[in-house]
Every structure is written in C-alpha cells, then in structure tokens.
Amino acid sequence: MDTMINSTEFPQPTMIAVNGVELEVFEAGQEHRGNPIVLCHGWPEHAFAWRHQIPALAAAGYHVIVPNQRGYGHSSCPEDVTAYDIAHLTGDLAALLDHFGYDDAIFVGHDWGANVVWSLAQLHSQRVRKIINLALPYQPRTEKPWIEFLEEIFGGDHYFVHFNRQPGVADAVLDQNTKRFLNNLYRKNVPLAPPEPGMMMINLAKAELAFGDPILTEDELAVLVSAFKKNGFTSSINWYRNMDRNWHLLADVDPIIKQPTLMIYGERDMIPKSENLADFVPNVDVISLDCGHWIQQEKPEETTQAILNWLEK
Known part of the structure; x- marks a missing residue:
C-alpha cells in the first residue's frame, strides 16, 4: 500500500517520459516558468527530502522541479x-x-544527487546555470578506478566496496529490515564513536538500538518506507555499482567545474570536506551548517536561507 504524501505543501507528482524511462516529478511555482531550479535527492532518499525547500523556492520566484x-x-x-x-x-x-x-537551470544536489550534478556540469555543461551542492564535494578522478581505490584504503567491508563485490547481499538485508534501516540511518546528534567492524549499512539495518535523535516524524518516515518497500533497494544501490564504469566514462572529460557554485557542508557529516575544492571548482562559495549528513532535513530553515541568500547575491 502506498503511503500518500499528505503534506499540504508537497505537490502531487506527474509521470514524465524522458531518456527511455519514466520519472515521477514533483513541481511547484509553475507560474514562474522560465526560472527553473531542479532539486536532486541522494541515497536512500526520495524527492520528499526537499519538502522544506520547495515552498520557499516557489515563493521566491522559481519553477521548482523535483524528480524521483x-x-x-x-x-x-x-x-x-x-x-x-x-x-x-x-x-x-x-x-x-x-x-x-x-x-x-540551477541544479541543487544532496549526497548522490550532488555527484550527479557535478557530473552533469561536466557532461552537459551548457545545461547547468548554477550549482548548489550539499554534503558531497566534487570528487576529483582518482589514479585507479574508484572501487579499487576505496578497497585499498578502507577494505572490503566499506559499503561502496561491499555493494560492488558482494552484489545482492546487502540489498537482501535492507529489504528485510526496511523500516528499521531507514529509522536507524536518519538520525542526528549521533555520538561520535569509532566505526564498528562489518558493513555499516547492514549493521544499521540489523541494529536493535538507534543512536542520536530521529530526523523524521513517523509520517515522514512512512513515506520513505513505503517507497523502498515498493521497489526494494537494489535499483538505488545500482548507482554505486557503476562507480568504476563512471570512472571510465569521465576519463576524457574536463575536470574543472566553471559554473558559480555554492557548497554546503554539515559540520558533523562523516563525509570529509574537500581540501582542494577551489582547484576544481574555482567559482565556489563554501558554507558549513552545524549538523550531520541530512543537511536540508536537519536544518531546513538555515539550508533554505543559505540557498536563497546565495542565489540573490
């Protein structure tokens, strides 16, 4: 059974055929046609991750386009x-x-969505007017393919590596524990602790105890649980299974991102800040908010204000 997104602020979707697939797209501010901003979610997320930003961006005069x-x-x-x-x-x-x-259009990305936006600026540069990316800074291409590189540094239990080297194993565990996994993952104020042995996402899916404080209400969590129960996790995890393929696809692409860019970090995010971001993204402004990884959901007002202030500049 599908959980209806019962937010007065959250638009109803349209199915749009593009590029050989159909995308579920949520829109607001259609009266501002000609001033598009596209919001791109991460993993394991949903267009609903942008629920706090959509009304404010529409009110500020943007045609807001939010695909799943x-x-x-x-x-x-x-x-x-x-x-x-x-x-x-x-x-x-x-x-x-x-x-x-x-x-x-202006493109905004969080987590994996940020990765797609960085690559969009390389592969379809003329389609990207400005970039606002959250959590994931630009990743310069490594000497060797990404999964091989990560395996050497972090070992086979690192979830990027595990997803690739043991296809289907994590997917099954997450599918069996959908609600628990998402509830344990979407937390804030998680106490700092050394990483546990084993594969992080499998550990989270099996953990009886959730640390920190929940970010989502029960109703908000239900939207995500419903979406992932419908599809399972494999299709979204398949994004990770293309990292080495992407490494090859980006081999001959200009690595410099020329568009005006805002990078928003969560001060307590596990993803490290880039030490050389301006070398690859010379036209970048950087801000940090006092939060973890789920920036626009943990600090909705601050995130929205940062985006609007930067766009008004």
Missing part, C-alpha cells in the same frame, strides 16, 4: 545495472530540461 530519479519512488527501475551509470543519470536530467523547454 531512476530507481526511486514511482520512477522506472530498469533491471540492467548499467542503466544506472552516470551517462544515464545525467541524461535523465538533461532530457527533463528538454521536456520543459529549458536550455539550462
């Missing part, structure tokens, strides 16, 4: 793993602009 990207919500979930490579993911966003008749 392929593999999520009611959007298509192709079987083929390679259907989730960076060419397809960025191609979906470029095709979404075509659908609305836009040459370019």
Whole structure:
C-alpha cells in the first residue's frame, strides 16, 4: 500500500517520459516558468527530502522541479545495472530540461544527487546555470578506478566496496529490515564513536538500538518506507555499482567545474570536506551548517536561507 504524501505543501507528482524511462516529478511555482531550479535527492532518499525547500523556492520566484530519479519512488527501475551509470543519470536530467523547454537551470544536489550534478556540469555543461551542492564535494578522478581505490584504503567491508563485490547481499538485508534501516540511518546528534567492524549499512539495518535523535516524524518516515518497500533497494544501490564504469566514462572529460557554485557542508557529516575544492571548482562559495549528513532535513530553515541568500547575491 502506498503511503500518500499528505503534506499540504508537497505537490502531487506527474509521470514524465524522458531518456527511455519514466520519472515521477514533483513541481511547484509553475507560474514562474522560465526560472527553473531542479532539486536532486541522494541515497536512500526520495524527492520528499526537499519538502522544506520547495515552498520557499516557489515563493521566491522559481519553477521548482523535483524528480524521483531512476530507481526511486514511482520512477522506472530498469533491471540492467548499467542503466544506472552516470551517462544515464545525467541524461535523465538533461532530457527533463528538454521536456520543459529549458536550455539550462540551477541544479541543487544532496549526497548522490550532488555527484550527479557535478557530473552533469561536466557532461552537459551548457545545461547547468548554477550549482548548489550539499554534503558531497566534487570528487576529483582518482589514479585507479574508484572501487579499487576505496578497497585499498578502507577494505572490503566499506559499503561502496561491499555493494560492488558482494552484489545482492546487502540489498537482501535492507529489504528485510526496511523500516528499521531507514529509522536507524536518519538520525542526528549521533555520538561520535569509532566505526564498528562489518558493513555499516547492514549493521544499521540489523541494529536493535538507534543512536542520536530521529530526523523524521513517523509520517515522514512512512513515506520513505513505503517507497523502498515498493521497489526494494537494489535499483538505488545500482548507482554505486557503476562507480568504476563512471570512472571510465569521465576519463576524457574536463575536470574543472566553471559554473558559480555554492557548497554546503554539515559540520558533523562523516563525509570529509574537500581540501582542494577551489582547484576544481574555482567559482565556489563554501558554507558549513552545524549538523550531520541530512543537511536540508536537519536544518531546513538555515539550508533554505543559505540557498536563497546565495542565489540573490
């Protein structure tokens, strides 16, 4: 049974055919046609992650376009793993602009969504007017493929590596413990502790005790649980299974991001800040908020204000 998103602020979706798939797209501020801003969620998320920003951006004069990207919500979930490579993911966003008749847009990304936006600026540079990315700074291409690189540093239990080297294992555990996993993952004020042995996402899915404080209300959590019970986790995890393929696809692409960019970090996020961001993104402004990874949901007003202030500059 689908959990209806019963927020007066959250728009009803439209199914839009683009790039060989159908995307579930939420819109607000259609009266501001010609001033598009596209919000891209991360993993394991949903367009609903932007619920706090959508009304404010629409009120500020933007046509707000928020897709559930392929593999999520009611959007298509192709079987083929390679259907989730960076060419397809960025191609979906470029095709979404075509659908609305836009040459370019402001793109906002969180987590994996930020990764897609960075790559969109490389692969479809002319479609990106400005960039606002949360949590995940630009990742310069490593000497060797990403999974190999991560395996050497962090070992086989690192969840990026595990997803690739043991396909299906984590997916099954997350599918069996959907609500517990999402409830244990979406926390704030989690006490700092050394990483446990084992695979982090499997550990979270099995943990009886959740640390810190919940970020989502029961109703908000229910939206996510419903979406992931519908599809399972494999389609979204397949994004990770293309990291080495993406490494090859980006081999000959200009690594410099030229667009005006705002990078928003969570001060307590486990993802480290970039030490050389301005070398690759020369036109960047950086701010940090006092929160963990789920920036726009942990600090909704502050995130929205930071975005609007920067865009008004």
